[in-house]
Every structure is written in C-alpha cells, then in structure tokens.
Amino acid sequence: TLAGGVAHEINNQMTVVIGFGEFVLSALGPEHEQAPDLRLVLQAGHRAARVSQQLLAFTRQQVTQPRLVDLLEIITDLKPVLLQLLGSDKQLVVSGDADGPRVNADPAQVQQVLINLVANARDATETGAEIRIHVDEATFDRETPAPLGEKVAPGRYVRVSVADSGTGMAPETLLRIFEPFFTLKAVGKGTGLGLPMVYGTMRRHDGYVLPRSELGRGTTFELLWPVADEASAASALRSAPRRGDRRGGPDRGIEVMVVEDEAVVRALARRILEHDGYRVKEASSGTEALAMLDAGAAHPDVVATDMIMPQMNGRQLHDILKQRMPEVRVLFMSGHTGEGDVLERLMPRGAPFLQKPFTPQALVAAIAALAPRR
Numbered sequence: 001t002l003a004g005g006v007a008h009e010i011n012n013q014m015t016v017v018i019g020f021g022e023f024v025l026s027a028l029g030p031e032h033e034q035a036p037d038l039r040l041v042l043q044a045g046h047r048a049a050r051v052s053q054q055l056l057a058f059t060r061q062q063v064t065q066p067r068l069v070d071l072l073e074i075i076t077d078l079k080p081v082l083l084q085l086l087g088s089d090k091q092l093v094v095s096g097d098a099d100g101p102r103v104n105a106d107p108a109q110v111q112q113v114l115i116n117l118v119a120n121a122r123d124a125t126e127t128g129a130e131i132r133i134h135v136d137e138a139t140f141d142r143e144t145p146a147p148l149g150e151k152v153a154p155g156r157y158v159r160v161s162v163a164d165s166g167t168g169m170a171p172e173t174l175l176r177i178f179e180p181f182f183t184l185k186a187v188g189k190g191t192g193l194g195l196p197m198v199y200g201t202m203r204r205h206d207g208y209v210l211p212r213s214e215l216g217r218g219t220t221f222e223l224l225w226p227v228a229d230e231a232s233a234a235s236a237l238r239s240a241p242r243r244g245d246r247r248g249g250p251d252r253g254i255e256v257m258v259v260e261d262e263a264v265v266r267a268l269a270r271r272i273l274e275h276d277g278y279r280v281k282e283a284s285s286g287t288e289a290l291a292m293l294d295a296g297a298a299h300p301d302v303v304a305t306d307m308i309m310p311q312m313n314g315r316q317l318h319d320i321l322k323q324r325m326p327e328v329r330v331l332f333m334s335g336h337t338g339e340g341d342v343l344e345r346l347m348p349r350g351a352p353f354l355q356k357p358f359t360p361q362a363l364v365a366a367i368a369a370l371a372p373r374r
Contacts, residue, residue: 010052011335012262015357017045019268022360023275049357052335065353066104066205068228071158072096072135074110081111082118089127092118096135103158103225109201116194117162117221124166124219134161138224146208147178147199157207157224165218174213198223254371255279257300259289259317260333261309265356269304272360273367286312290320300328302370304354304363307334307346315346329370333358 021042028035075094083092114133121131138159143151169177178199198221202209206226213219256278260266263284270280281298283289286309292298303321307314318330332347335356347353354366 007052008335010048011356012265014045014049014052015335016264016268018042018049018357019272019360021045023271045357052357065106065108067107068102069105069107069110070100070102071105071110071160071225072098072100074107075114075133075135075160078111078114082114085115085118086122086131090122090125091128091130093130093132094134095132097137100135100137101156101158101227103205104228105205105225109205113198113201113223114160114162116198120194121162121164121166121219124168125164126166129165132161132163134163135159136161137227146210150203150208152208152210152224156227158227160223160225161220162223163218163220168215168217168219169213170215174211177211253279254302255281255298255300256367256371257281257283257289257292257298257303259283259286259303259305259309259314261285261306265306269363272363275360276364278367278371285309286314286317286320289317293324300325301372302329302331302367304331304333304367307332313346315348318348318351327372329372331366331370 021038025035025038025042028038072094075096079092079094086092118131118133121129125131136159138157140152140154140157142154146152177195180196199209202223202225208224210222210224211219212222256273258266258269258273258280260269260282261284266282266284270282273280281292281300283292283298286305289298289303289305303317305314305317314330314332314334318332321328321330329352331352331354333354333356352366352370354362358366
C-alpha cells in the first residue's frame with residue numbers, strides 16, 4: 001500500500017516535470033547553452049518514472065491491458081532494442097517454435113520483463129558472451145515449487161527461457177533476488193526493483209518465474225505464461241474499441257475536456273492539447289465536469305479523466321456521460337491503481353487507458369486515436 005501510494009505521487013509529479021520540461025527544451029532549442037542541463041533533468045525525471053512503474057509492477061498495482069499475443073513474435077520485434085541494450089561485444093540468440101500457442105498478455109509489460117532480464121544478463125557477463133532466449137511449450141502435470149513459497153499450477157504454459165553464462169549466483173543470493181531494493185550492483189547502477197518487477201508482472205498475468213543459477217555457471221530465468229483460451233480471447237479482442245490511425249494534425253473544432261484533480265497535471269494536459277490544435281475545457285472533478293455540461297459551458301468530443309478522484313471517480317463520470325452523451329469517447333488516466341485490482345474493476349473492459357507519467361506525445365496520440373473525424 002505504501003509503495004503504491006508513493007508511486008502515485010511520483011507519477012503525478014513526474015508527469016509535470018517531464019511534460020513542461022519538454023516544452024522548455026523545445027523553446028530553448030538544441031543549441032542553447034542550458035539545453036544539456038535540461039536534458040539531464042528530463043533524464044532524471046524518466047528514471048524516477050521508471051522506478052515508480054517498477055514499484056507498481058512489484059505491488060501488482062500496474063494496470064494490465066492484455067490481448068492475445070505471440071510471445072516469440074514480441075521477442076523478435078524487440079530484438080533490435082535488446083541488441084542495442086547488450087552492446088556490440090555480446091551476442092543475442094532468439095529461438096523457438098514459430099507456430100506455438102498464444103497467451104493473454106500486455107505486450108508492453110512483456111517487453112519490460114525481457115528488457116530487465118537481458119539487462120541483468122548483460123551486467124553478469126563478460127565481452128563475447130552469448131545470451132539466449134528460447135520459446136517453447138511446457139506442460140505441468142502437478143504442482144511445482146516456485147519462488148516465495150508459491151507453486152506452479154498444473155496446466156499448459158508458453159515458456160520463455162532467458163539464459164546467460166555469466167557469474168551466476170550463490171544459493172543464498174538466489175533466495176533474495178525478488179526482494180524489493182535488494183541488489184548486488186554498485187550504488188547508482190541498479191535500484192533493486194528490476195527482478196521484483198519481473199515477479200510482480202508474471203504473477204499479475206497468472207504466470208510464474210523460475211530462476212536457476214550457480215556460481216560461475218550462469219543464470220537462467222524461465223517465464224511461464226498460461227496458454228490462452230483462444231476463443232474467449234478472440235471475443236475480447238473483437239469487443240475492444242479500435243484505436244484509429246490518425247495522420248496529421250487534429251480536425252479543428254474538436255473539443256477535449258480534461259477532468260483531473262491535480263491542478264498542475266490539468267494545466268499540463270491543457271497546454272499539450274492546445275498546442276496540438278484542440279479546444280480544451282478543464283474540470284477539477286467529475287461533479288464540476290457535469291455542472292459545466294448542464295450549464296452548456298462544454299460540448300466535449302473526448303473526455304480525458306483521472307480515475308481516482310474525490311467525490312466521484314472516473315468510472316462514475318464515464319457511466320453518467322454515456323447516458324447523456326452516448327457518442328462521447330472517454331480516456332482514463334491514472335498514476336495509481338489503489339488496492340489490488342481496484343482500478344481494473346472500475347474501468348470498462350477494453351477502455352482506453354493512459355498511465356501516468358505520460359509524455360506530451362503519448363497524450364496527443366491517445367486523444368487522436370479517440371477524436372472523431374469531421
């Protein structure tokens with residue numbers, strides 16, 4: 001609960017730091033004498049944002065937007081990023097069954113898990129090392145021990161193995177790798193949240209992570225993702241709203257209402273959207289938003305609302321809006337998900353969602369995907 005609350009506050013404040021920081025950097029121009037200083041500020045802001053996301057993942061309070069995916073396809077698409085992460089002195093080998101079963105997973109979180117594991121493999125290996133990622137299917141006929149006293153449930157899984165031939169870990173170290181803030185890296189080189197994030201993400205997907213390691217003989221992480229019920233997953237995909245591919249600027253006259261109780265975040269969203277050509281109305285709460293509609297002071301095409309607010313949450317506002325204005329599109333935003341799965345229970349299935357902290361580009365893209373063409 002504490003970790004989730006801290007992450008919420010960091011997410012709100014980093015949204016402001018990163019958003020307004022990018023505006024200032026753009027105004028200064030790349031040749032300004034203080035541009036390098038501001039880039040360092042933004043770099044620190046993004047680092048703080050990544051830490052908050054890892055906290056949310058560890059506490060299983062990160063919003064998951066699963067869809068039917070092919071894990072080998074995700075890994076293959078991510079390979080250029082992983083190669084850049086490893087550097088030119090190390091090799092990456094990806095293999096697996098091309099026609100294997102699919103899983104229900106959030107692609108962004110799958111990528112986040114892989115990046116963390118490959119980064120750890122990079123740090124644990126010397127020049128010339130080979131990191132191997134293999135995808136296959138695994139069936140468990142009975143319960144199998146897993147970390148933190150859990151057991152792998154019997155069933156079919158897609159197994160992703162990430163293996164290196166690096167320094168390895170002693171048994172006593174292996175027992176602690178999923179503890180938050182436990183790290184063997186030097187100060188400033190790691191947060192101790194990477195592997196806890198991996199663990200939290202896997203459990204949030206009803207999957208498991210099985211580590212094996214031996215000093216001097218490398219480390220292997222087996223990620224077990226439950227095989228999807230393709231019929232129900234395909235049905236969920238069909239019911240999800242399509243996000244249009246809008247090229248160019250927005251149509252003039254599109255009105256966006258931003259409902260957000262944090263004044264600085266609300267001001268940032270307004271600045272971003274007006275800069276992109278939208279007309280923007282602000283409300284500090286769901287109650288104020290409805291009062292503006294009743295008074296005829298707003299006629300939004302899209303409503304971007306924070307999820308957790310005093311008096312009226314984003315879902316309650318959404319339901320009232322849909323009764324009054326069925327055509328309005330609603331984008332949910334949040335830097336906090338509350339206890340357990342509260343936010344996901346509040347959000348309609350397949351609803352558009354933007355995690356804080358967001359960049360100006362991410363907000364514009366999310367609104368553009370919902371804004372109607374005129």
